[in-house]
Amino acid sequence: MVYTNELSFKTLDNGIMDLGLKGKSAFVAGSSSGLGRAIAKELIMEGCRVAICSRGKDRIEAAASWLISQTGCEPDRVLPLVCDVTDESEIKKAMEDTVSKFGSLNLLVTNSGGPPTGQIDDLDAEMWRSAIELNLMSTINLCRAALPALRKTSDDHASILMITSLSAKQPVPSLYLSNVSRAGVQGFSKSLSEQLGVEGITVNTILPGYTKTDRLTHLSESIHEQTGKSIGEIEAGWAASSALKRIGTEEEFAAAATFLLSTRARFITGIALVVDGGAVKSLL
DSSP states (O other): OOOOOOOOBBBBBOOOBSSOTOEEEEEEOOOOSHHHHHHHHHHHHHEEEEEESSSHHHHHHHHHHHHHHHOOOOGGGGEEEEOTTTTTTHHHHHHHHHHHHHHOOOOOEEEEOOOOOOOOOOOHHHHHHIIIIIIIIIHHHHHHHHHHHHHHHHTTTTTEEEEGGGGGTTTOOHHHHHHHHHHHHHHHHHHHHHHGGGTEEEEEEEEEEESSSSHHHHHHHHHHHHHHHOHHHHHHHHHHHHHOOSEEEESHHHHHHHHHHSGTTTTOOOEEESSSSSSOOOOO
């Protein structure tokens, strides 16, 4: 059966575009801080109920408190969950808890931390396996666990967004593990978008460039240790590599992600949106 549901777009009384997310439910992985938490905040501000997850109980509960205080939302619209995204059984439990709490699931954001830096001689086989588990297999398992619930809401609205990295399009020196594992996510996303399109479920990836997060701070410190360059020099180099000549913010990235998850982006699927200020130089 071909999915043919059409959507009538609305504009709010104040002229602001309505993204059609009010009342929708979302699961955002890796959301105790950084880009995941920023997306969760934006979704809540658009009226979503959001499940957030992290491996650490204290960190995810702190993130929930922060989201509630920042957005002024009702506490029951944020569900903090302890979940290690490399553990398939924990993923399944987290999805079950989300649907039990909210009654449905419309949106899935896959996200995980970045693997260690290093050159080929620094990385053993176990480090490669761990990177694949962290970035690629976690994404696959999150999607597999969420699909039954997403299929039930596809007549309304259902969308999957996978956070990868600009390294999937333009490999970054010393990020071998990320370059390879995140490129695998791109292949998975494109394949899944072809399968789920007929069911009305959109599937996209979003590729952050150099964005001011704790991860970027750790990366600059690692490069400093390896090369002796100052942190300021490293960050200035990253800024200079983009067309806009600056490093991005979490809020800018989250705004783009939220649009891709919204009903306004219902005819967008199978794409890889690079949010990098123009750092990637390829035409495609």
